Amino acid sequence: MKVACSIWSKRGSCLPAARFGYRTKSSARYAGGSKAAPLSKVTQDDVIPLMLLRCTVCHGLRRQEADLDLRSKESMLKGGKSGPAIVLGKPDESLLVKRVRSGEMPPKKRLIQVGVKPMAPVEIDKIARWIELGAPIESEPPDLAATAADPLVSEKDRGFWSFQPPTAAAPPTVQHADRVRNPVDAFLLSKLEQKGLLFSPEADKLTLMRRAYCRAYLDLIGLPPAPAEIQAYLADKSVDAYEKLIDRLLASPHYGERWGRYWLDAAGYADSEGGKLDADHPRPYAWRYRDYVIQSLNNDKPYDQFLKEQIAGDELVDYEHAPVITKQMMDNLIATAFLRMAPDSTSEREVNFSDDRLDVVADEIDVFSSTVLGLTMKCAHCHTHKYDPLPQRDYYRLAAVFKGAYDEHDWLQPLYIKETTVIRTKTQGRLLPYVTPGKTPYELAEEERSREDFNGEIDGVGGEDRAA
Secondary structure, rough: OEEEEEEEEEOOOOHHHHOOOOOOOOOHHHOOOOOOOOOHOOOOOHHHHHHHOOOOOOOOOOOHHHHHOOOOOOOOOOOOOEEOOOOOHHHOOOOHHHHHHEEEEEEEEHHHHHHHOOOHHHHHHOOOHHOOOOOOOOOOOOOOHHHOOOOOOOOOHHHOHHHOOOOOOOOOOOOOHHOOOOHHHHHHHHHHHHHOOOOOOOHHHHHHHHHHHHHHHHHHHHOOHHHHHHHHHHHHHOOOHHHHHHHHHHHHHHHHHHHHHHHHHHOOOOOOOOOOOOOOEEEHHHHHHHHHHHHHHHHHOHHHHHHHHHHHHHHHOOOOOOOOOHHHHHHHHHHHHHOOEEEEEEEEHOOOOOOHHHHHHHHHHHHHHHHHOOOOOOOOOOOOOOOOOOOOOHHHHHHHHHHOOOOOOOOOOOOOOOOOOOEEEOOOOOOOOOOOOOHHHHHHHHHHHHHHHHHOOOOOOOOOHHHH
16 A cells, blocks of 8 residues: 655555564564575565665665666566666676675665665575576465464454444334334333333423534534524424434534544644654645545545545555546545644654654554554554554554555655645656636635635734734
């Protein structure tokens, strides 16, 4: 999965879990620092992580210095300006092995900048052996049947109630079915009847208005009813007047504004970076994500689609080859800002080192796990969770999923585009402007009114100082 949105940052493609390195000793086993595989069975799976960790910053998706791409066997055989990087069966004649053994590549200065150690002799020998074997691509498939379950996660843990898929329960049968207006009433009345109780009598219109009408307004849109709305409700003599009121509030644009705040708070939404030192710079386009959340709620977007767009919205549309960027495409890209809401101070050079970048990654994993998974995984960052069935290795497995977007060795700072929102496409090699759809008269009126209110507030601030 990758996260690519021009208003946030442009990231590369997915990278293997073996590439993910963190600042804990135990995580080194999962970051390409494990014991070398037997040289007689070296495959592309053993070699490519070495390339990804040290070489693809300059010879990968985003940059291909000397026209060389070291992300696959095919691209190595194709080579660059100096010819093929590898010669099958002849490691000593392969340019890749020559440059690495001489210490010319990867450049030591570059390794120091990204905080990565040079290749160890055993790793260089692994690359040479791979070339000698003809650069085999696939390793033997794992024997899943013989794979033992993780001893840190028991069957009791897996059976915990919060880890079970939700199931729909049929409404129970009740004695006083005439008091049931919806399935929720059936569940409530069933419990009451078990205690020999019933619902209270129907409230009159005025009582319902005082106790439920105003509460519905505050709960659903966060605003009290206007006097004219109260009078209209009292004048409505239909049996389903209250139900029509609820439908009207759910259709209000203020509903998304009210309930979108809960998701925005969980996602860590902010209009500035919230970084260390003086790196709390504004996020000029953060409001686009805020509006995306509000519109999603107002449009009653299915929750699974809501999550997919925020986790991998850039993978749902082929925006790089599209002749025109549509609103749906733009919404999918804006949705990925969910993965950019963590505090990020790396816009300042003084706090843009590997440790600072990993702090951003850790915060984003915490946001993702708490919102999407309903788990607090922060403890597993440093050790296996003390209470929940979360081994530390699972934390770094999850971290590896985001490696294509959060690579501390190939880090891109947030990209801010001023004035016009544009997206660069590969095929055309040009910037495509976002096509703004026609707005409804209501939206235009609201926009104009908001602009006038804002200008009025600005004019009212500091007027005495300007007059002086």
